[in-house]
Amino acid sequence: MSDLLERLRSRGWRLTAQRRVVAEVLDGDHVHLTADEVHARAVGRLPEISRATVYNTLGELVTLGEVLEVSTDGRAKRYDPNAHHAHQHLICSRCGTIRDVHPTGDPLAALPTDERFGFVVSNVEVTYRGICPDCAVGAA
């Protein structure tokens, strides 16, 4: 559902064809794409869109808090459109697939005050790594 575009518009975000396309690409699938993959899909809908614009737009969406940046161990960052639900990532070490999983409690509570060293802690990222079922089958 594209309440993403709604939210952006109501925030006074200048809506251009390029930006709409990027938002739609992110909103469509719930996979976690790299900037380049977003660009590739965007080109399918709007052939003239440039890579720079995709980067700009993704950067803004991250700043606005509508999209999350996920740095995997590999090189290219991935973008997670699911920023409004607290969730964590489960990454396959072999093929790189990312799945969203949902925490049971508040993971922030796991850090006791005496381990905070005076930091004001506002956020936790939790990433599980393992082998996905598909890769487990394919493994030697």
Next chain:
Amino acid sequence: MSDLLERLRSRGWRLTAQRRVVAEVLDGDHVHLTADEVHARAVGRLPEISRATVYNTLGELVTLGEVLEVSTDGRAKRYDPNAHHAHQHLICSRCGTIRDVHPTGDPLAALPTDERFGFVVSNVEVTYRGICPDCAVGAA
């Protein structure tokens, strides 16, 4: 205490001046340096050492499991010499400083079986983000 070099030697790691220097730099401070920072400090002890060698060596140490690669949100990876103690990271969103903190329980246990989607989960990374005391003071 450089049992790091001990361990490496006993694993049959070919010991060169460059490798020793890199290991010493990592072993010395418990900060989390970028490859370039490691190189800069290594140059202090061994002026001819090249960046490529530092990258090679860091990569090997990671492969050997002696050092951990930490991908922060920024660009350059940081290297964590504290690979033998289970720990998590507390990162200052403003200045990028990384501190090690120590988990109370096993964070792997926090992911229930029905949230594992058939993955064989072997590892969790937990990263807390916030503002460190120094930056809190400096903030407007």
Next chain:
DNA sequence: TTGAGTGCAAAGGATTTGCAAGTGG
């Protein structure tokens, strides 16, 4: 001795930037 390790410089991939031209509100 001799293959593993090194340095250099050039290649590589991901992302950013400068600036002229386009366009949404």
Next chain:
DNA sequence: CCACTTGCAAATCCTTTGCACTCAA
């Protein structure tokens, strides 16, 4: 209309690579 966006290409940053040379074991 006009400040904000875009596209393009070149630039930048981090990292890897190819290859001749060196050195630890």
